[in-house]
Amino acid sequence: MKKTNPVEKIHVLKESFIASAILLFATYIISFIPWSLEYGKALHQGFADFDIYDLYYSEKNKQNTKRDSNIVLVQLDTGRNGIAQEIEWLNKCDPKAIAIDAFFEKDSPNDSAFKHIVLSEPNIIFLNRNTENGILPNIFYNKPDRCGFANFIGNKYSVVRAFYPRITINGKQYDAFAACIARLVKPESYNELSCRNNEQEIIDYKGNLESYTSITADEVVQYLAAGQLQSVIKNKIVLLGFFEKDSSNIVMDDLHYTPLNEVVSGKSYPDMYGVVIHANILSMILSKKYPTPPSAFISYLFAFVITFVFNYYIISRYSVKAHPSHAVFLIVQVFVILFVLYFFLKLYDWFLFKVSLEPIMIALVLSLEFFGIYESLAVWLNKKFQYITVFNRKHPL
Numbered sequence: 294m295k296k297t298n299p300v301e302k303i304h305v306l307k308e309s310f311i312a313s314a315i316l317l318f319a320t321y322i323i324s325f326i327p328w329s330l331e332y333g334k335a336l337h338q339g340f341a342d343f344d345i346y347d348l349y350y351s352e353k354n355k356q357n358t359k360r361d362s363n364i365v366l367v368q369l370d371t372g373r374n375g376i377a378q379e380i381e382w383l384n385k386c387d388p389k390a391i392a393i394d395a396f397f398e399k400d401s402p403n404d405s406a407f408k409h410i411v412l413s414e415p416n417i418i419f420l421n422r423n424t425e426n427g428i429l430p431n432i433f434y435n436k437p438d439r440c441g442f443a444n445f446i447g448n449k450y451s452v453v454r455a456f457y458p459r460i461t462i463n464g465k466q467y468d469a470f471a472a473c474i475a476r477l478v479k480p481e482s483y484n485e486l487s488c489r490n491n492e493q494e495i496i497d498y499k500g501n502l503e504s505y506t507s508i509t510a511d512e513v514v515q516y517l518a519a520g521q522l523q524s525v526i527k528n529k530i531v532l533l534g535f536f537e538k539d540s541s542n543i544v545m546d547d548l549h550y551t552p553l554n555e556v557v558s559g560k561s562y563p564d565m566y567g568v569v570i571h572a573n574i575l576s577m578i579l580s581k582k583y584p585t586p587p588s589a590f591i592s593y594l595f596a597f598v599i600t601f602v603f604n605y606y607i608i609s610r611y612s613v614k615a616h617p618s619h620a621v622f623l624i625v626q627v628f629v630i631l632f633v634l635y636f637f638l639k640l641y642d643w644f645l646f647k648v649s650l651e652p653i654m655i656a657l658v659l660s661l662e663f664f665g666i667y668e669s670l671a672v673w674l675n676k677k678f679q680y681i682t683v684f685n686r687k688h689p690l
Contacts, residue, residue, distance in 0.1 A: 301612050301683060302609075304612075304681055304682070304683055305605060305608045305609050305612050305683060306605065308604075308608050308667075308671065308682060308683060309601055309604040309605040309608050310601060311667070312604045312608070312663070312664060312667040313597055313600045313601040313604050314597070315663065315666075315667055315670075316600055316604075316656055316659065316660060316663045316664075316667075317593060317596060317597050317600065317652070317656060319659070319663060320593075320596065320652050320655045320656045320659070321593070321652070323655060324651070324652065324655075344452070344454065344552065345634060345637075345638070345650055346552065346638065346641055346647060347452070347552040347554070348638060349552075349638055349641055349642060350498050350551075350552035350553050351552065351553060351554065351555060353498070353500070353553075354498075354500055354501060354553040354555075357499070357500040357503075357504055359504070360503075360504055360505060360506060361499055361504060361505055361572070361576045362506075362529075363529065363530055363576070363579060364505050364506075364529065364530045364531075364532060364572050364575060364576065365388075365505070365506045365507070365508070365525060365526060365529045365530070365531050365532070366502070366505050366506070366507040366508070366531075366532050366534065366536065366568060366569065366572060367379070367383065367507075367508055367510075367513060367531055367532070367533045367534075368507075368508065368509040368510045368512075368513075368533075368534075368535070368536055368537075368538075369393075369394075369395055369510070369533055369534055369535050370510040371510075373397075373403075373404055373406075373407040374403070374406055374407065375510070376393075376395075376407065376533075377406045377407040377409075377410040377411070379510065379513060379533070380393075380410050380411070380414065380417070380533070381410055382513060382517055382522065383513070383522075383526055383531055383533070384414050384416070385523075386522050386523040386525075386526035386527055387523070387526070387527045387528065388416070388526050388527070388528070388529050388530065388531045389416070389478045389528055389529060389530050390416045390417075390418055390474060390477055390478050390530050390531065391414070391416060391417055391418070391531045391533060392417075392418040392419075392420075392441075392470065392473075392474050392530065392531065392532050392533065392571075393417065393418065393419055393420060393533045393534070394420055394470070394532060394533065394534030394535070394567060394568040394571055395420060395533070395534065395535070396420050396421070396422050396429075396431060396443070397431055398429075416477075417439065418439050418440070418441065418470075418473055418474055418477065419431045419439065419440045419441075420440070420441060420442070420443060420470055421440045421441065421442045421443070421467070422442065422443055423442040423443055423444065423460065423467075428442055428462060428467055437467070438473075438476075439473070439477070440473065441467075441468050441469050441470030441471065441472060441473030441474065442460065442467050442468075442469060442470065443470060443567075444456045444457045444458075444460075444469040444470060444471075445549065445567070445570065446493065449549070450550070451550065452550045452551060452552060452554070453496070453549050453550065453551050453565075453570055454495060454496060454551075454552060455493045455494060455495050455496060456469055456471075456493070456494060456496060456574055457469055457492065457493060457494075458472050458486055458487075458489075458491065458493075458494055459472060459487075469574070470571055471571050471574035471575040471578060472486060472578065474530060474575055475575060475578040475579060478530055479578075479579055482578050482579050482580075482581055483578070485581050486578050489583065494577075494583060494584075495583070495584040495586060495647060496570070496573055496574055496577060496584075497573075497577045497582060497583065497584050497645060498551060498552060498553055498573045499572075499573050499576045499577075500553065500573075501553055501564065501565055501569060502536060502538065502565075502566070502569055504573075505569070505572050506525065506529075507536065507538060508525065509538060530575065532568050532571060532572055532575075533568075534547075534566065534567065534568025534571070535547050535566060535567070535568065536566040536568055536569065537566075543562070545563065547566055547567040547568070548562075548563040548564075548565070548566055548567075549563050549564075549565055549566075549567060549570060550563050550564065550565075551564055551565045551570065553565065582645065583645065584641070584645040584646075584647045585644075585645060585646050585647065586647045586648075586649070587646070587647075587648055587649075589649065589652075591648065592648055592649040592650070592651070592652050592653065593652050595648060595653055596652040596653040596656045596657075599629070599633060599653060599656070599657065600656045600657065600660055603625075603626070603629055603657070603660055604660065604664060606625065607622060607661075607664055608683060610622075611683050611684065612683040619661075622661060623661070626657065626660065626661060629657060630654070630657050630658070633650075633653060633654075633657065634650070637650060637653075668684050671684050672684050
């Protein structure tokens with residue numbers, strides 16, 4: 294086995310750079326393949342809604358034991374008169390705000406008590422519906438500054454990873470439900486969200502139902518009778534919505550997939566109620582800790598650096614040995630992929646820095662195959678144009 298001299302090292306660096314550039318260009322082209330084509334449907338169904346960062350939240354949910362002391366989830370009572378009574382009891386306990394995660398479309402003659410309570414309390418926040426034709430207001434409460442729109446991104450089968458902080462329709466801005474709550478209870482946090490001026494925000498999930506104080510409609514009555522309701526509600530943000538604390542009594546209404554799901558890939562049951570997702574978004578806004586998604590350029594820059602190092606290792610082996618072991622390259626490739634996944638998960642854990650791993654993973658997975666293409670190209674250029682290469686003759690991978 295010969296040693297690599299300084300001149301050859303320069304050629305190894307040059308060829309590593311060129312091979313990595315070709316590979317990144319191919320990766321970029323692959324990103325434009327439409328998923329709608331027949332050959333892409335199977336891949337889309339299996340991987341399109343999978344995100345490696347879900348592993349972080351799935352594990353975080355198992356380890357999380359802290360509760361957000363600012364928010365209390367209260368189960369929505371059945372019937373509008375029952376809800377009105379619930380709101381009246383809660384509001385007497387001096388909460389910062391009561392946000393109702395429910396949409397009321399139709400009016401009836403029996404809603405007078407409900408209307409009276411809703412319109413007489415100054416700290417009520419309602420949910421509007423975002424439709425294709427614009428914002429559909431709640432029939433009982435049409436105060437724009439006290440209403441937020443439902444804002445989960447994707448369809449009912451999508452994993453909810455992000456939300457729209459605001460939308461603009463016909464020149465008028467509407468806040469998301471959690472953003473509207475933050476604007477009323479903690480304006481400085483809302484202002485920071487506005488200053489970020491992002492069309493979407495990634496949700497940094499705190500946890501599921503167990504991460505918040507939650508009480509059922511029956512427990513509200515029990516706490517009230519025991520004189521303990523005020524100690525639970527006073528100076529808290531109350532989110533009034535639909536949920537079930539008993540895991541054996543799960544109802545699929547308003548239940549969504551989130552990154553906290555124990556099954557991170559493949560089929561599973563939805564794992565989080567809508568009101569709990571709103572609570573997680575609100576927790577993030579109030580804490581001012583947002584995940585940061587860098588630009589696509591940063592992702593491709595990481596991909597180039599990583600593949601350059603990997604290609605340098607391979608080409609340097611060829612510069613000292615005519616037939617290096619392909620099996621060794623495969624083993625190294627697997628370890629590099631695992632290390633890269635671990636590194637970026639830790640980077641997200643430390644700094645909430647969410648680098649898109651798609652170009653990095655595609656480049657690493659295809660690196661050996663594309664390296665073979667580069668080797669053939671380098672040998673051909675050497676024969677035709679005296680291109681200087683460490684492959685003086687073709688060596689099979």
